Amino acid sequence: MQEEEKFAAVLDGCCRRYRAGEPLAGLLAQYPEEYRGELARLVPIGERLAELGQGPGVEFQGRLADTLSAAYADARRRPSPSGGFLSPLWRTLRRLPTVAVLVVALLLLGGGGAGVVQAADGSLPDSPLYNVKAAREWVRLLLAGSGEAKLNVYNAQIAERTRELERAVRLNKPRRVVLALSLSLSYTVDRAVDQVSQLQAQGRPQPAARAVSALHNAERQIDGLSAEASLQVRPILQRLKAFLASQADRLAVPPSV
Amino acid sequence: MRRSLIGRTTRAFPATIMLSVMSQELGLASADGAAAKDSDFAALLAKVKGNDRAAFGELYRRAVTPVYRYLHARTGDVPRAEELTQEVFLAALAGLDGLRAADETQFLAWLFQIARYKLADHLRRRYRRPSEPLDEARELPDGQASLEDLAASREQRAELRRALEQLTPEQREVVLYKYVLGYDNERTGRLVGKKANAVNQLHHRALASLQRLLAKAGVSG
Known part of the structure; x- marks a missing residue:
């Protein structure tokens, strides 16, 4: 065995014993004298390395679990024969060419189904009309030509999701409704943050301020809402608030370049 | 072509998320009790x-x-x-x-x-x-240590991280797996694709390099 290989094995054994709690002075005395100097220098470094990584916070783990759970459900979604009340509509939409879907959505947007659209305005995700509202938002986003226009749509969606959350909490809607709205809001915030980054990369930092303002408004409203929310949904709102705050902080730091 | 259009639509359509949320009981919380x-x-x-x-x-x-x-x-x-x-x-x-x-x-x-x-x-x-990290301030432990001790500890960790980034990728991975994650040599070896004696040598060289870099930066052992 070559000398380096031999010392490397000794060092490994010594580090393991040190980590197990044996005092260094006593340990060193058990190794050949020619190794002691280097062992004394190297062994404590491992302990300092161990201090570098801390574990994830409970709040973060919960928030990530929610996000991943939604993403997993989305990725694994299979058309179900029984389905939910939205499934027939969704299956129909999937069969239609995109252009047809667009035309229908544009008609709705243009007032062709004004009554339906108006009714959809006040809907929540547990209502079939909510899909009309979602389609309308989707069309607005498609029609938004510039990056700034898209960001304006996202900001409006953030405000709308927040209002819906308020309604859902005050109407004491089931947890899944609040969760659906929270996920949708997080999704929109992600998109908005990406959009701001793209605009900043193009040398246009101003829209960030509007997005930060939208996020702060939402954060304040969610914060106020937490106090009156039921115990079942309060953790969701608290995680959402923390997420909004972190994203607002992220955007509030101006790029140095 | 049509398939790709539908794919794009599916990703862009906000109702996709809603549907997935509405159609299934969500939340890993429900899975917690049924590990x-x-x-x-x-x-x-x-x-x-x-x-x-x-x-x-x-x-x-x-x-x-x-x-x-x-x-x-x-x-x-x-x-x-x-x-x-x-x-x-x-x-x-x-x-x-x-x-x-x-x-x-x-x-x-x-x-x-x-x-x-x-x-x-x-x-x-x-x-x-580039932006200044706010990092270390958040992880300072609560305790009786003086502000000077905490600041020194923070600076030492930052210096150690800088030294860590100067190691070769394999050396860095070995010490991270062994010390930060607490993995044994067998698992560390499998993670880096090396045998036990090669892991030992990477470990030795990593610690020696860190010690040298820290000494150069004036961080006491």
């Missing part, structure tokens, strides 16, 4: 590739702490470690169907590989848009 008892990792992975949220929850619980600790050790910044951890898991979710992992170590090796890519992206972004 998968199956210790066979391959079986667990097969369940996850199917449509078993409890199994997915179990896989997430097994992996979230090592991935986060690894990223926190590299970045020293809680929000960045959180952001990168989320990116790693979302990327992993997207590539899960193509994953061939016979055991948990292979699965972790795959996750750490993703983490390294994400970290490299992050470092490139940071290089383009």
Whole structure:
């Protein structure tokens, strides 16, 4: 065995014993004298390395679990024969060419189904009309030509999701409704943050301020809402608030370049 | 063509999320009480590739702490470690169907590989848009230590991280797996694709380099 290989094995054994709690002075005395100097220098470094990584916070783990759970459900979604009340509509939409879907959505947007659209305005995700509202938002986003226009749509969606959350909490809607709205809001915030980054990369930092303002408004409203929310949904709102705050902080730091 | 259009529509349509949320009971909280008892990792992975949220929850619980600790050790910044951890898991979710992992170590090796890519992206972004990290202040322990001690401790950790980034990738991985994640030589060797004696030598060289770099930076041992 070559000398380096031999010392490397000794060092490994010594580090393991040190980590197990044996005092260094006593340990060193058990190794050949020619190794002691280097062992004394190297062994404590491992302990300092161990201090570098801390574990994830409970709040973060919960928030990530929610996000991943939604993403997993989305990725694994299979058309179900029984389905939910939205499934027939969704299956129909999937069969239609995109252009047809667009035309229908544009008609709705243009007032062709004004009554339906108006009714959809006040809907929540547990209502079939909510899909009309979602389609309308989707069309607005498609029609938004510039990056700034898209960001304006996202900001409006953030405000709308927040209002819906308020309604859902005050109407004491089931947890899944609040969760659906929270996920949708997080999704929109992600998109908005990406959009701001793209605009900043193009040398246009101003829209960030509007997005930060939208996020702060939402954060304040969610914060106020937490106090009156039921115990079942309060953790969701608290995680959402923390997420909004972190994203607002992220955007509030101006790029140095 | 039509297929790709539908694909694009599906991704852009906000109702996609709503439908998935509405059509299934969401939340890993429900999976908490029904943790998968199956210790066979391959079986667990097969369940996850199917449509078993409890199994997915179990896989997430097994992996979230090592991935986060690894990223926190590299970045020293809680929000960045959180952001990168989320990116790693979302990327992993997207590539899960193509994953061939016979055991948990292979699965972790795959996750750490993703983490390294994400970290490299992050470092490139940071290089383009440098900003001062707020990191270490958040992780100072509560206790009786003086502010000077805390500041010194913070500076020493920052110096150690800088030294760590100057190691070769293999040396860095070995010491991170052994010390930050507490893995034994067998698992560390499998994660870096080396035999035990090669791991020992990488470990030795890593500590020697760190000691030299820290001494050069004036950080006492």
